[in-house]
Amino acid sequence: MKKKFDFSVLARSKVTWAVVAEALILLVCLFVRPDFFSISYQPTTEMLYGNLIDIVNRSSEITIIAMGMTLVIALGGTDLSVGALVAVSGAIALKFLRWDVTIYNTPGDYTVYPFILVLVVPLAVCTLMGLFNGFLIAKADIQPIIATLILMVCGRGIAQILTNGKQFTTQYSPFRVIGQGSFLFLPMPIIITAIVVAAVALFVRKTAFGTFVEAVGINRKAARLSGINAQLIIFIVYALTGFLSGISGMIYSSRIMSNDSNNAGLNFEMDAILAVVIGGTSMTGGKFSLLGTVLGSIIIRTIVNLVYYFGIASEATMAFKAVIIAVVIVLQSEPVRNYFAKHSKARQNLVSGGARG
Amino acid sequence: MPENNLLEMKQIEIQFPGVKALDKVDFSLRAGEIHSLLGENGAGKSTLIKCLTGVNRKDAGTITLEGKEIQPQSPQNAMELGISTVYQEVNLCPNLTVAENIFVGRQPMRRGQIDWRTINRRAKELMARFHLDIDVSRPLSYYSTAIQQMVAIARAVDVQAKILILDEPTSSLDDNEVQLLFDVMNELKAEGMGIIFITHFLDQVFAVSDRLTILRNGHLVGTFGIHDITKVELVTQMVGKDMDTIFNLKRASVAPDAPYMLTAKHIGAPGQVDDISITLKKGELIGFAGLLGSGRTETAEMLFGANRFTSGEMELDGKKAEVKKPYDALMQGMAFCPEDRKRDGIIGDLSIRENIALAVQARRGFLHPLSVKEQNKLADKYIQALGIATPDAEKKIGELSGGNQQKVILARWMATDPKVLILDEPTRGIDIGAKAEIQRLMLEMCGDGVSVIFISSELDEIIRCSNRVIVMRDREKVAELDGDTCTQEKILSIIAEGSAAAGGEA
Numbered sequence: 012m013k014k015k016f017d018f019s020v021l022a023r024s025k026v027t028w029a030v031v032a033e034a035l036i037l038l039v040c041l042f043v044r045p046d047f048f049s050i051s052y053q054p055t056t057e058m059l060y061g062n063l064i065d066i067v068n069r070s071s072e073i074t075i076i077a078m079g080m081t082l083v084i085a086l087g088g089t090d091l092s093v094g095a096l097v098a099v100s101g102a103i104a105l106k107f108l109r110w111d112v113t114i115y116n117t118p119g120d121y122t123v124y125p126f127i128l129v130l131v132v133p134l135a136v137c138t139l140m141g142l143f144n145g146f147l148i149a150k151a152d153i154q155p156i157i158a159t160l161i162l163m164v165c166g167r168g169i170a171q172i173l174t175n176g177k178q179f180t181t182q183y184s185p186f187r188v189i190g191q192g193s194f195l196f197l198p199m200p201i202i203i204t205a206i207v208v209a210a211v212a213l214f215v216r217k218t219a220f221g222t223f224v225e226a227v228g229i230n231r232k233a234a235r236l237s238g239i240n241a242q243l244i245i246f247i248v249y250a251l252t253g254f255l256s257g258i259s260g261m262i263y264s265s266r267i268m269s270n271d272s273n274n275a276g277l278n279f280e281m282d283a284i285l286a287v288v289i290g291g292t293s294m295t296g297g298k299f300s301l302l303g304t305v306l307g308s309i310i311i312r313t314i315v316n317l318v319y320y321f322g323i324a325s326e327a328t329m330a331f332k333a334v335i336i337a338v339v340i341v342l343q344s345e346p347v348r349n350y351f352a353k354h355s356k357a358r359q360n361l362v363s364g365g366a367r368g
Numbered sequence: 369m370p371e372n373n374l375l376e377m378k379q380i381e382i383q384f385p386g387v388k389a390l391d392k393v394d395f396s397l398r399a400g401e402i403h404s405l406l407g408e409n410g411a412g413k414s415t416l417i418k419c420l421t422g423v424n425r426k427d428a429g430t431i432t433l434e435g436k437e438i439q440p441q442s443p444q445n446a447m448e449l450g451i452s453t454v455y456q457e458v459n460l461c462p463n464l465t466v467a468e469n470i471f472v473g474r475q476p477m478r479r480g481q482i483d484w485r486t487i488n489r490r491a492k493e494l495m496a497r498f499h500l501d502i503d504v505s506r507p508l509s510y511y512s513t514a515i516q517q518m519v520a521i522a523r524a525v526d527v528q529a530k531i532l533i534l535d536e537p538t539s540s541l542d543d544n545e546v547q548l549l550f551d552v553m554n555e556l557k558a559e560g561m562g563i564i565f566i567t568h569f570l571d572q573v574f575a576v577s578d579r580l581t582i583l584r585n586g587h588l589v590g591t592f593g594i595h596d597i598t599k600v601e602l603v604t605q606m607v608g609k610d611m612d613t614i615f616n617l618k619r620a621s622v623a624p625d626a627p628y629m630l631t632a633k634h635i636g637a638p639g640q641v642d643d644i645s646i647t648l649k650k651g652e653l654i655g656f657a658g659l660l661g662s663g664r665t666e667t668a669e670m671l672f673g674a675n676r677f678t679s680g681e682m683e684l685d686g687k688k689a690e691v692k693k694p695y696d697a698l699m700q701g702m703a704f705c706p707e708d709r710k711r712d713g714i715i716g717d718l719s720i721r722e723n724i725a726l727a728v729q730a731r732r733g734f735l736h737p738l739s740v741k742e743q744n745k746l747a748d749k750y751i752q753a754l755g756i757a758t759p760d761a762e763k764k765i766g767e768l769s770g771g772n773q774q775k776v777i778l779a780r781w782m783a784t785d786p787k788v789l790i791l792d793e794p795t796r797g798i799d800i801g802a803k804a805e806i807q808r809l810m811l812e813m814c815g816d817g818v819s820v821i822f823i824s825s826e827l828d829e830i831i832r833c834s835n836r837v838i839v840m841r842d843r844e845k846v847a848e849l850d851g852d853t854c855t856q857e858k859i860l861s862i863i864a865e866g867s868a869a870a871g872g873e874a
Contacts, residue, residue: 219734222722226715233712236674237780238698238730297717 025291025343029306032289032339036313040320047320058193062316064201070312071200072097072259074305076279077286078211079252081304084287086228086248087296088148088155093256093283095166096140097276100133100260102170105179105270107132108186118180126185134257140166141253142246149245163280170272180269190265200262207258211251212301221299224248228296282311289339310339374399374562375420375531380429382415389415392429393588395581397531397562402553404565404573406606407583408771408799413566416583417533421446421453433530452524453533460520462509467491469508470523494522498552514545518552525556532556533564536797538572542660550576568799570599582606607801617807619653619851620814622835626650627686629819630788632671635680640666641843643680648788648819653810655834655851656823657859663843664823665707668790671821672704673697685787698731703781707792707823709770713777716766720758721747723765724779731784750779755805771802778809789813790821795829807833827856839863 040047040062050061076093083090109115110123122129140162147158192199215221226234227241235241256276263275288294289310290303314335318328341347375397382390390412397403407413418424420431422440431438433449440446443453460469467488476483476490491504498518508516517537524532534553538546553563553576565577573580574594582589582605589605597605630648635641641663648654656664670677673691682689684700691697697704706712715723725743732738738746747761754775758768765776774794781789791810795803807829810820824830830837837854839847839862847862 217737219729219732219737222718222726222729223734225718226722226726229715229717230712233706233715234726236672236694236704236706236712237715237726238695239726240693240695240730 025348026300026303026306028343028348029289029291029303029310029339032342033306033310033313036310036317036335040313040317043321047317052196056193057196058198059196062320064198066309066312066316067201067204068198069316070308071204072263072276073279073282073286073311074204074308075207075255075259075262076252077283077290077304077308078207078301079248079255080280080283081287081290081292081299081301082215082224082248083155083252084284084292084294085224085296085299086245087231088159088245088249089280089284089294090144090159090249090252091156091280092140092144092159092162092166093252093259094276094279095163095170096137096253096256097260097263097279098167098170098270098272099140099173100137100257101264101270101275102173102272103133103136104129104186104261104264105181106173108181108183109179112177112179118182120182120184122181122183122186126183129186130261133261134254137257137260138250138254141250141256144253145246145249148249149242167272170270170275174270174272176272178269178271182268186265187268188265190262200266203258203262207255208301208305211255215301220244220247225297225299228299282308285336286311289336289343291343311336372398374401374434376430376432377416377420378430378432380416380419380431381427382419382424383427389424389586390419390426391586393583393586394591395588396591397564399530399562400557400560401579402557402563402565402577404567404577404580405583406566406573406580406602407589408606408801411583411606411799412586413583414535415586417453417535417564417566421451421533447527447529450528450530451533452527452529452531453535454517454520454524454537455535460508460516460523462516463507465505465507466495466502466511466519467504469519470494470504470526474527491522494526495519497555498522499548512545514541514548517541517545517549521549521552525561529561531562531564533566535566536568537565538567538569546572568797570602573602574599603800606799617804617811617832619833619835620651620811620820622649622652626652628683629685630671631683633680633682635670635677635682637666637670637675637677637679640670640675640677644845645680646671646821646838646845648821650787650819651814651817652835653814653820653822653833655830655837656821656840657827657830657837657863658840659863660825662840662863664840665792666843667840668704668792668821668823671697672702672790674704674706695730698727698784701785701787702790703727703784703786703788704790705774705777705781705792705794707796709774709777714765714773717764719762720751720756720765720768720776721761723776724750724761724783727780727784746783747779750776750782754779754782754809769798771798771806774798774802774806778806782809782813786818788819788821790823792823793825794822795824795826803829827859830859831856 047062050059050064053060080090080093107124107129108122109118115123144159144162147153148155188199190200194202215224223234223239223244226239227244231241260276264270286307287304289307290300290305292299292303314332315328318331323331373396377393377395380390380393381388393412393416395416405413405416415424419426420440422442422445438449440449440451464472470491471487476486488504495502495504500515500518502511502515508519537549541549557563567573577594579591579593581591582602584606626649628647629650630646632644632646634643634645636643644667656667658664666675669675671682673693673696676692682691684702689700691700694704715726721743724747725738728746729738744761750756751758751761756772756775758772765773768776778794794806810822811833814820822830822833831851831854834851836851837849837859838845839849839859841863849858
């Protein structure tokens with residue numbers, strides 16, 4: 012006999028509610044402005060355009076960081092430094108593109124150092140900074156929020172120093188591809204994000220890494236006594252998050268073809284944490300859902316786009332975002348989910364009871 | 369005796385998904401009575417209590433308190449009705465003072481401010497009732513578990529309770545502290561309070577209660593006056609099997625020429641144990657006896673690398689062993705079930721399957737994962753071999769009873785095929801049936817050539833199982849006794865008197 016589908020399980024899952032929330036927001040959009048959903052093809056750039064594409068495209072930076080953040084939070088930690096690392100990554104990339112600005116004083120379609128350095132060094136530095144976080148947390152046993160606060164505060168300072176406090180611009184076309192190029196008619200950031208999400212998901216779920224992260228997050232001491240090298244796990248997770256922040260920073264600076272030590276990645280840590288939480292991973296650590304995080308990130312961006320598209324005053328953007336997120340989080344809260352789970356179960360019983368009678 | 373019941377629970381039924389947790393259970397409590405509630409883990413004791421305290425809703429049956437029917441909706445509601453509970457784990461705030469803990473949530477106020485003077489004075493008076501003269505303005509964590517337990521009881525009693533429920537209050541107390549608790553219980557009883565006492569220690573049941581009620585598998589076995597039942601009858605009723613068949617265990621037989629599996633020479637670490645030497649043969653079981661804090665656990669943790677030893681050296685299977693962290697110990701064929709299984713053993717939110725596979729997976733490293741199929745095979749094998757009571761391997765370990773959790777932890781290590789297995793209090797807080805099963809498993813593993821170090825506070829099980837007994841006292845090994853000839857009295861006198869008595873035995 013076919014196993015009967017249990018709706019109460021579905022109703023208890025936070026990811027379900029993330030889907031419901033996203034659907035509701037889109038439904039509101041549909042009612043107010045049906046053209047919100049129109050997608051058109053632009054032959055000159057060989058790219059699809061439209062709000063839905065734009066939402067996914069613009070959520071890339073957060074989604075990529077949030078992959079790492081999900082693991083960080085599953086370990087019971089937080090990483091506040093990711094936004095600053097975005098700035099560092101961009102600053103280093105632009106530094107290599109324009110090395111000595113007094114000589115290369117006009118931006119153009121050139122790079123001073125080989126492009127490979129432009130790509131590799133920022134990612135390597137961000138990974139090292141992630142390792143530094145991991146060191147403070149795993150070895151020195153500093154609380155993650157304090158440990159990562161250090162780079163959050165001084166990361167932008169480092170970015171300023173690297174670029175002598177200046178904002179460089181570039182027109183080097185291979186660099187432009189990262190944030191503004193296209194592949195298979197889709198904006199390049201979407202492609203990069205898809206690859207990152209797939210790679211992280213494969214890494215954590217096809218190896219035992221995900222289970223180890225959960226075990227350490229739930230009970231670090233028990234995990235250690237079971238022979239898990241908890242310190243190594245923590246190192247890897249924070250280093251990975253640093254690396255992903257680096258990628259995110261490359262996309263960001265490629266979009267603006269510039270570095271912006273003050274504003275690049277500003278508040279990204281908050282959005283990334285929010286994406287993880289909306290996605291159903293608990294801040295206390297333990298079980299996590301990467302799919303949920305992707306949804307969470309998309310929800311956040313949907314709200315922002317909705318605000319822009321409906322011409323809500325930009326001063327009100329933050330407040331509007333806060334209201335919707337509050338609703339989403341309440342929808343996902345334990346009592347509400349349990350209420351719906353019970354409700355759906357009762358109805359199911361009614362239905363099956365009726366069928367029997 | 370007139371049926372003058374303070375509390376009456378009739379035909380209580382509770383249905384959990386898939387199981388009937390309670391089936392037509394009756395329970396009554398008189399004023400001025402201590403009534404023990406007994407049964408193995410999973411028999412339904414906690415469910416019955418939770419039904420009374422409003423945590424679980426009953427599906428059928430009635431509860432009457434002083435002749436009036438009540439429907440407790442929540443622990444808060446139950447407390448307002450006069451039903452107070454003290455749980456096994458002290459659930460107070462260790463960082464607040466004793467006085468704050470007693471009055472938190474119902475602080476006496478004066479002119480809109482918390483009246484600290486009254487709080488401290490009344491807390492002091494209350495603790496004096498418990499024969500405790502302590503500084504109530506110190507943080508709770510400053511005091512021992514026993515005193516914390518007393519504070520929890522004081523808090524429960526001070527809210528004008530008619531019924532006090534004590535859920536395993538004695539599992540972390542020593543004998544004197546237990547006696548203190550009993551004195552308090554008897555005083556409360558004299559004041560007319562009804563006390564429900566849940567414990568695994570049968571001696572304590574007979575020492576303090578007036579009546580006892582036995583549950584088994586969610587059914588009521590019966591309620592007995594304390595003089596109408598013997599200990600053996602009681603155990604037989606609880607387990608539903610005969611005692612003899614359970615405890616018919618034979619010590620492991622060790623060949624005289626069996627090779628040494630583990631040799632620790634003068635290992636020690638500052639603040640742990642200074643200097644201890646141990647030898648362990650293949651297939652041998654040695655017991656560690658001693659009081660809490662005598663250095664048993666510290667020794668085990670040093671051997672396994674949970675705490676690194678800084679002096680001395682260790683050989684495993686004839687080779688010098690470097691054990692700096694648990695991972696090293698795991699890689700060299702050691703296994704360790706820690707003392708506090710809730711805090712250090714289980715990964716609560718992970719499934720039984722994941723918990724069992726954990727150590728094997730840790731040994732392989734995360735890049736060489738066991739497939740889900742292999743994990744299931746492993747889990748199913750041990751669920752069956754160890755008789756872990758669960759509908760399936762996907763249940764969270766945190767939702768199992770203590771005995772079953774312990775079996776899962778044991779399975780985690782058995783799956784690694786260890787050469788040396790260290791078990792620190794594997795039978796604490798679990799029921800007698802599961803206890804016997806764990807002892808049986810231990811001895812079976814010895815038969816398969818595993819060397820076992822068995823730490824326990826219960827001397828009878830140490831004596832029953834061990835080939836040799838090491839007695840610890842004040843962080844030192846004071847004696848090593850032969851398992852065949854050692855007796856409880858001998859061990860006790862060594863623990864009491866120290867090394868002087870041990871000279872002839874070692």
